Amino acid sequence: MLIAAAFCFMALRRLISHYWLISGRMTHPEELVNETVALVTSLLLLAGVIFIAPLFQTIKQAAATLQRSKEELEGLVAARTAELNEVNANLATELEERRRAEQLLAYYAEDLKRSNAELEEFAYVASHDLQEPLRMVASFTQLLARRYRGKLDKDADEFIAYAVDGANRMQQLLNDLLAYSRVGTRGRPLVPVDCNSVLAKARANLFMSLEESGAKLSSDPLPMVRGDEVQLVQLFQNLIANALKFRGANPPEIQIATQETDDSWIFAVRDNGIGIAPAHQQRIFLIFQRLHPRSEYAGTGIGLAICKKIVERHGGRIWVESEPGHGATFYFSLPKGEPQ
Amino acid sequence: MTGRRGECRPIEILMVEDNPGDVRLTLEALKEGKVRNNMHTVSDGEEALAFLRRQGAYAQAPRPDLILLDLNLPKKTGQEVLAEIKEDPDLRRIPVVILTVSEAETDILKTYNLHANCYITKPVDLERFIEVVKSIEDFWLTVVMLPPK
Numbered sequence: 063m064l065i066a067a068a069f070c071f072m073a074l075r076r077l078i079s080h081y082w083l084i085s086g087r088m089t090h091p092e093e094l095v096n097e098t099v100a101l102v103t104s105l106l107l108l109a110g111v112i113f114i115a116p117l118f119q120t121i122k123q124a125a126a127t128l129q130r131s132k133e134e135l136e137g138l139v140a141a142r143t144a145e146l147n148e149v150n151a152n153l154a155t156e157l158e159e160r161r162r163a164e165q166l167l168a169y170y171a172e173d174l175k176r177s178n179a180e181l182e183e184f185a186y187v188a189s190h191d192l193q194e195p196l197r198m199v200a201s202f203t204q205l206l207a208r209r210y211r212g213k214l215d216k217d218a219d220e221f222i223a224y225a226v227d228g229a230n231r232m233q234q235l236l237n238d239l240l241a242y243s244r245v246g247t248r249g250r251p252l253v254p255v256d257c258n259s260v261l262a263k264a265r266a267n268l269f270m271s272l273e274e275s276g277a278k279l280s281s282d283p284l285p286m287v288r289g290d291e292v293q294l295v296q297l298f299q300n301l302i303a304n305a306l307k308f309r310g311a312n313p314p315e316i317q318i319a320t321q322e323t324d325d326s327w328i329f330a331v332r333d334n335g336i337g338i339a340p341a342h343q344q345r346i347f348l349i350f351q352r353l354h355p356r357s358e359y360a361g362t363g364i365g366l367a368i369c370k371k372i373v374e375r376h377g378g379r380i381w382v383e384s385e386p387g388h389g390a391t392f393y394f395s396l397p398k399g400e401p402q
Numbered sequence: 403m404t405g406r407r408g409e410c411r412p413i414e415i416l417m418v419e420d421n422p423g424d425v426r427l428t429l430e431a432l433k434e435g436k437v438r439n440n441m442h443t444v445s446d447g448e449e450a451l452a453f454l455r456r457q458g459a460y461a462q463a464p465r466p467d468l469i470l471l472d473l474n475l476p477k478k479t480g481q482e483v484l485a486e487i488k489e490d491p492d493l494r495r496i497p498v499v500i501l502t503v504s505e506a507e508t509d510i511l512k513t514y515n516l517h518a519n520c521y522i523t524k525p526v527d528l529e530r531f532i533e534v535v536k537s538i539e540d541f542w543l544t545v546v547m548l549p550p551k
Contacts, residue, residue, distance in 0.1 A: 198424075201423070204529070205430065
């Protein structure tokens, strides 16, 4: 406003001096031109100031509007930030909870692993250390039998025979328990293994039994898997030996076939033996479970339990499909061994 | 070249074993063998070294022709006894047969590294045990030429 008044004052002064010039003595025409220019300039300035004032007003209003929207926006941002903070806090809590749950899970997994390892170590140590005193019992009852059979009375011979038999069986059980716990405690790392060579080794180990029983053992070309070769040989060997042991009236015929899935191979070992009733198909994989009296089939009932443990150590599964009298097919899965 | 073959003296065997049952079984098995022998037994590692160095109660002990050494012994373990025998320039010539229940690969490796002369796992079965003792006797006391005393 002050500026506007100053321009008004200047314009008025120019107007007066101009009037003076025109009406009074016109000494210099240049002066007149100068004064005219100055007057026009002043008038123009005045007009400018008069126009600028409402412009200022508009600007001021715009600024106010801007200020308001800024405040509104700030409010909105603050609200949004608060909301976000809340969500973040919730997320942090959730994360913390999840982390804790994961920690707990890891702890339980570790605990389970440890107790499993302890259990296996226990079985190993127990069977190993039990061997020593048992060896004494077995050795001296055997020595008794060797030196005194027929020299005491009939009862004594019978008692000694039972003692020797019991000690021998217990030794077998301990050996088998040791073998079973070794699957977990003494296993080698899993590496690519050619199952054809695994089968060849199992076949060589079973050469005598295969010959004696007149068995026919045939197989598809077998794939590479990731495994512990020693254990895989034992797996094949146990399954084939079972097929020979539980054979039917005809010479044993054993076929090995495979089927590929996304990440593993499924092996099928099919025989023409006596088969297994559905009621027993789970039980046979448990340690020291037998379906027949010892007088019919020898053994402690460890073979399939070891098979199960080997397959599970490889991350696979084992099961059987069978009908009594129509043979049995044992299936197991093993992880693929070739580079994907 | 005076092996023991020309001599008629019995073979001296030192058995280091803490289980009397095993000592007796070994004796019984040796009884069935054909070599005349004197078996001496000690039941821990320290006693074994005292026997070999003729210390204390063992001042009159004979020098053994063969040592049967168990690994799991009280006081000094079989490995420690073996190490001391094989470090001793006078004793290191005596063959040491490790006779143990352990089938652990680490035990086998460790004892051979300590210059054990052979490593035998005690068979569980009596018949096998007797066979093994007889084969130790046959190999070390009749097949092999031992160093002169």
